[in-house]
Amino acid sequence: MQLCRITTLTLCAAALATASARAADAAATPEGELPPATSRKVDFARDLQPLFAERCYDCHGEKKQESAFRADNRADLLKGGDHGPALVVGKSAESTMVLVLAGLHEDIAAMPKKREKLTPEQIGLVRAWIDQGAEWAEATIAKKQYNTN
Numbered sequence: 001m002q003l004c005r006i007t008t009l010t011l012c013a014a015a016l017a018t019a020s021a022r023a024a025d026a027a028a029t030p031e032g033e034l035p036p037a038t039s040r041k042v043d044f045a046r047d048l049q050p051l052f053a054e055r056c057y058d059c060h061g062e063k064k065q066e067s068a069f070r071a072d073n074r075a076d077l078l079k080g081g082d083h084g085p086a087l088v089v090g091k092s093a094e095s096t097m098v099l100v101l102a103g104l105h106e107d108i109a110a111m112p113k114k115r116e117k118l119t120p121e122q123i124g125l126v127r128a129w130i131d132q133g134a135e136w137a138e139a140t141i142a143k144k145q146y147n148t149n
Contacts, residue, residue, distance in 0.1 A: 034093055034102050035120035037127035044136050047125050055115045071097075074136035083108060089134045092127035101126060 042048065052071055058064065060071040060081075069081025080086040080096065087095035096105060101118050103110030110117060118126070129135075 033104055034098065034127065035123045037092060037131050038121070038124040040128070042125055042129040042132060044129060045138060048129055049138070051118070051122060051125075055112045055118065059112065059114065074134070077136075078134075087130050087134060090131060092130040095130050098123065098127055098130065 056071045059066045060069050062070075062072055065081065067082040069083075069086065070076035071086070077086050077097075078089075083096055086097040092098050096108070099105040100108045100111045101123050103117070112118075
């Protein structure tokens with residue numbers, strides 16, 4: 001009986017120590033504060049292109065590139081702008097774009113500035129898309145149809 005109590009207490013103490021260590025690790029990294037990536041496969045044309053067109057292209061599109069950043073084509077998105085590459089393919093938690101959209105970047109204000117901020121679910125879609133390889137298939141509808149000017 002005594003051995004059972006000691007074993008139970010030891011297991012409880014180990015579990016608490018592990019949980020505390022995980023919580024400390026999560027708080028120490030931006031990923032601990034980021035919305036989780038969506039678990040389903042993300043289709044860029046269906047899930048993200050309309051969102052990017054509505055929230056990003058006015059300031060980071062064909063006509064205007066604030067901070068030398070253009071988000072309306074994959075090559076420029078990967079290249080990034082004044083703050084370096086916008087994303088690290090396969091590593092959304094390390095991607096500047098995700099940190100900025102979530103308002104967690106140390107040097108860049110939360111985006112978009114002039115539009116409604118993305119919801120945690122939308123940021124989760126962006127994260128999943130980056131983690132899944134950031135594949136980019138243009139929608140069959142022209143980008144101009146998404147223009148919100």
